[in-house]
Amino acid sequence: MGARRIAVIEDEPTIASAVADRLRMEGFGVEVAHDGPAGVELCRAFRPDLVVLDVMLPGVDGLEVCRRIQSERQLPVLMLTARDSELDLELGLGVGADDYMTKPFSPRELVARVRALLRRADRTPEPDLAVRLGGLEIDPITHVVRRDGETVHLTPIEFALLHRLAQAPHVVFGRSRLLNEVWGYRIGAGERTVDSHVRALRRKLGPDVIRTVHGIGYALSTNEL
Numbered sequence: 001m002g003a004r005r006i007a008v009i010e011d012e013p014t015i016a017s018a019v020a021d022r023l024r025m026e027g028f029g030v031e032v033a034h035d036g037p038a039g040v041e042l043c044r045a046f047r048p049d050l051v052v053l054d055v056m057l058p059g060v061d062g063l064e065v066c067r068r069i070q071s072e073r074q075l076p077v078l079m080l081t082a083r084d085s086e087l088d089l090e091l092g093l094g095v096g097a098d099d100y101m102t103k104p105f106s107p108r109e110l111v112a113r114v115r116a117l118l119r120r121a122d123r124t125p126e127p128d129l130a131v132r133l134g135g136l137e138i139d140p141i142t143h144v145v146r147r148d149g150e151t152v153h154l155t156p157i158e159f160a161l162l163h164r165l166a167q168a169p170h171v172v173f174g175r176s177r178l179l180n181e182v183w184g185y186r187i188g189a190g191e192r193t194v195d196s197h198v199r200a201l202r203r204k205l206g207p208d209v210i211r212t213v214h215g216i217g218y219a220l221s222t223n224e225l
């Protein structure tokens with residue numbers, strides 16, 4: 001098996017070069033694009049296993065690039081943003097990004113998150129883990145989720161988070177545990193990623209589907225389903 005391929009779509013040459021060089025040092029095959037349209041074309045031609053994608057790009061912004069990429073082929077996307085805005089982050093996650101990092105960031109942490117996302121993408125779901133809880137149905141083979149008979153579209157990472165909570169509906173999961181078991185890394189800086197995905201699930205499935213246990217984390221609201 002050859003080196004895993006990563007597309008870096010970043011308009012700042014210094015950052016793009018630094019990210020690409022570090023990933024190549026780690027053994028990845030890397031190609032770089034510096035604007036939105038070039039990034040979409042790169043993904044079509046290069047067929048990467050993962051995309052590192054800046055939010056602010058000339059031509060077409062990173063949100064639209066992510067939307068176009070995911071409409072053609074589902075693959076992990078790690079978004080980079082200089083804006084620490086909840087709205088920007090949730091928009092990115094809503095169009096199919098799996099994780100995000102705010103600039104400036106640690107190259108070591110970036111590599112750890114890239115490896116974690118690739119490991120998660122490689123997982124094969126067990127065939128007997130379908131979950132039915134009241135009006136909530138979760139099928140890990142087809143990735144279909146229904147609430148009260150209505151199909152709800154979730155991104156792959158939203159599905160993985162919901163499925164993990166539903167596998168142990170009476171357990172309260174801390175953010176660090178969810179980062180480890182769903183995203184595959186333990187870095188505390190990623191805990192806001194969990195919060196953003198929980199908010200996305202509540203918008204799509206209803207505010208009652210996941211309860212917050214203050215000071216601890218999240219659990220499925222089985223009494224409400």
